[in-house]
Amino acid sequence: MVAFSPTPRTLMGPGPSDVHPRILASMSKPTIGHLDPEFSRLMEDIKKQMRSVFLTENTYTLPLSAPGSAAMESAFVNLVEPGDKVVVCANGVFGMRMAENVRRIGGELVLVEDPWGEPVDPEKLREALKEHPDTKVVSMVHAETSTGVRSDVKELCKIAKSFGCLTIVDSVTGLGGVELQVDAWHIDVAYSGTQKCLSAPPGISLITFSEAAAEKVKSRNQPVQSWFLDLSLLMAYWDGDGGGRTYHHTAPVNAMYGLHEALAMLLEEGLESSWNRHARVHKELANGLFGLGLDFVVAEEHRLPQLNLIKCPDETDEASIRKRALEDFNLEIGSGLGVFAGRVWRIGLMGYSARKENVSLCISALKECLAG
Numbered sequence: 001m002v003a004f005s006p007t008p009r010t011l012m013g014p015g016p017s018d019v020h021p022r023i024l025a026s027m028s029k030p031t032i033g034h035l036d037p038e039f040s041r042l043m044e045d046i047k048k049q050m051r052s053v054f055l056t057e058n059t060y061t062l063p064l065s066a067p068g069s070a071a072m073e074s075a076f077v078n079l080v081e082p083g084d085k086v087v088v089c090a091n092g093v094f095g096m097r098m099a100e101n102v103r104r105i106g107g108e109l110v111l112v113e114d115p116w117g118e119p120v121d122p123e124k125l126r127e128a129l130k131e132h133p134d135t136k137v138v139s140m141v142h143a144e145t146s147t148g149v150r151s152d153v154k155e156l157c158k159i160a161k162s163f164g165c166l167t168i169v170d171s172v173t174g175l176g177g178v179e180l181q182v183d184a185w186h187i188d189v190a191y192s193g194t195q196k197c198l199s200a201p202p203g204i205s206l207i208t209f210s211e212a213a214a215e216k217v218k219s220r221n222q223p224v225q226s227w228f229l230d231l232s233l234l235m236a237y238w239d240g241d242g243g244g245r246t247y248h249h250t251a252p253v254n255a256m257y258g259l260h261e262a263l264a265m266l267l268e269e270g271l272e273s274s275w276n277r278h279a280r281v282h283k284e285l286a287n288g289l290f291g292l293g294l295d296f297v298v299a300e301e302h303r304l305p306q307l308n309l310i311k312c313p314d315e316t317d318e319a320s321i322r323k324r325a326l327e328d329f330n331l332e333i334g335s336g337l338g339v340f341a342g343r344v345w346r347i348g349l350m351g352y353s354a355r356k357e358n359v360s361l362c363i364s365a366l367k368e369c370l371a372g
């Protein structure tokens with residue numbers, strides 16, 4: 001047996017993104033016990049940092065020891081009980097996964113669908129809520145990674161609130177890349193992940209619950225069906241500075257060092273500076289792609305700077321271009337999903353991947369690969 005030594009790649013797909021060396025280095029520090037007072041201090045720091053990046057005062061703000069998909073599941077299993085009516089706004093893969101979560105819980109699903117490549121239409125949500133005034137929860141994806149579209153979460157949550165609903169927002173790809181304001185936009189549950197715009201390895205997620213959401217969890221008729229993702233059990237584990245913490249599971253200690261460093265770096269840069277950097281680097285990429293005769297799928301005003309859906313020319317085999325980019329340039333770009341499979345590339349500019357030198361590499365690699 002020989003040691004595994006992965007080839008260093010430039011990651012410009014839909015995630016994971018390039019991990020910053022500072023974050024990788026932080027994860028190689030000595031492992032300590034998960035109930036060690038020093039680790040408790042780290043947990044307290046992480047919760048504070050998370051409130052700053054989510055722009056929230058929520059007490060119930062914590063990391064989960066599992067990837068973004070677990071945060072999605074946690075949002076739904078905690079807020080939704082069997083029989084609860086839930087409106088899911090879906091305009092891509094991740095919206096459909098939300099719908100599947102509602103079905104499996106036994107919630108009453110009302111699906112508000114928009115075409116892939118377009119944002120959620122606020123008027124459709126309003127109509128659905130007029131038709132279903134007994135709706136308890138409304139959910140939506142902020143940054144739809146399968147299509148590269150940003151939806152207007154602020155407007156959608158405003159509508160949901162005017163009908164007295166709780167709101168769930170998936171910002172796994174949004175956080176750090178585009179503006180997200182949990183409190184100001186009236187989001188009850190928001191979640192994200194480490195591997196997109198936070199530039200840390202995959203495996204950890206971040207979630208926050210408003211007071212109203214926490215009240216809903218406390219007043220449930222039935223216990224949360226998932227023991228591992230039950231908010232009240234998790235808070236007992238993540239809470240209690242001063243020795244009150246109780247064993248729930250063993251936190252992935254070194255991964256939490258990485259999360260702490262990633263959040264510290266985002267706060268050092270500043271949220272707005274990070275949003276602006278993503279916008280700036282996205283423009284550079286767009287100019288380079290236009291120069292190669294390539295174009296976007298999504299209309300300019302709805303494009304996510306951090307995830308670019310690019311039309312593959314008709315005569316070109318998209319998979320062979322990605323294969324050559326990986327083999328000859330150690331560059332990973334993403335393929336299309338669902339209706340876009342085989343027709344597009346997904347070029348990520350997330351977190352540490354949102355850099356000028358990545359754009360240069362991507363454009364020169366595509367130029368050479370497309371030339372044949």
Ligand SMILES: *Cc1c(COP(=O)(O)O)cnc(C)c1O
Nearest residue numbers: 067068069094143145172173193
């Ligand atoms: C990546 C992603 C997820 C899932 O995160 P994992 O870490 O892959 O489990 C959920 N929602 C969106 C919008 C994503 O982009």
